[in-house]
Amino acid sequence: MKKFLLTLTLFTITTITPSENPNPYTIKVLTPEQMKPLLPFVANLRVNIFRNYPYLYDGNIAEEMENLEKYAQHNNSALAIAYCNETPVGFLCGSDLMHYSVHFENSIEDLFKSGNLHAKNYYYCADIIILPEHRGKYLAPQLFDAIENYAQQKGYTASCFITEHHENHPLKPHDHKSLVPLWNNLNYQKSALITYATWQTYQLDGTIKSEQHPLIFWLKTLK
DSSP states (O other): OOOOOBOOOOOOOOOOOTTSOSOOEEEEEEOHHHHGGGHHHHHHHHHHHTTSTTTOBOOOHHHHHHHHHHHTTSTTOEEEEEEETTEEEEEEEEEEHHHHGGGSSSOHHHHHHHTTOOGGGEEEEEEEEEOGGGTTSSHHHHHHHHHHHHHHHTTOOEEEEEEEOOTTOTTSOTTOOOOHHHHHHTTOEEEEEEEEEEEEEEOTTSOEEEEEEEEEEEEEEOO
């Protein structure tokens, strides 16, 4: 089971001199055929970043690549890549929610029906990771904009993502910053819809065990 770490910081304005490149960053959305060369980049970031709070996920490259290759075979999957000049420095994965729902332990269709929603209308924003040295550069909103525009072109009328639900975890860093302001700025609303997934999880004593995690959906209507 793959997790969806969303560890970004808010944009801060900095002063640049005329001699500096005013915007070295670009965003590009890759279709399934185009994204294949970037899958190792995605897999490595997932393994290295997702082991931290809040997901504490014990992953490996071989398993990541196997799952990403399956993800890249779905026609409506997309990969938004943030480049600094020509170097990839972050990404946001997207896919059809119903196609991705096999990763969850309860019926997503029934879950959404319970909230008078239609899961088939939703495009799922899965993993978003930006390299630490490139955070705070307004890349997260641009990645979301790119994926949401792609979703609308594909006919989806709403988008969503999930976040881990264990605010009082003993491994939560004392300086951990809430990302709720970012999600609110992106016009996502926290819902009452909760799904579950189980993965190999780092424990307080350093061991690893299989553990079930509650995951909360955040929802947005696309205009």
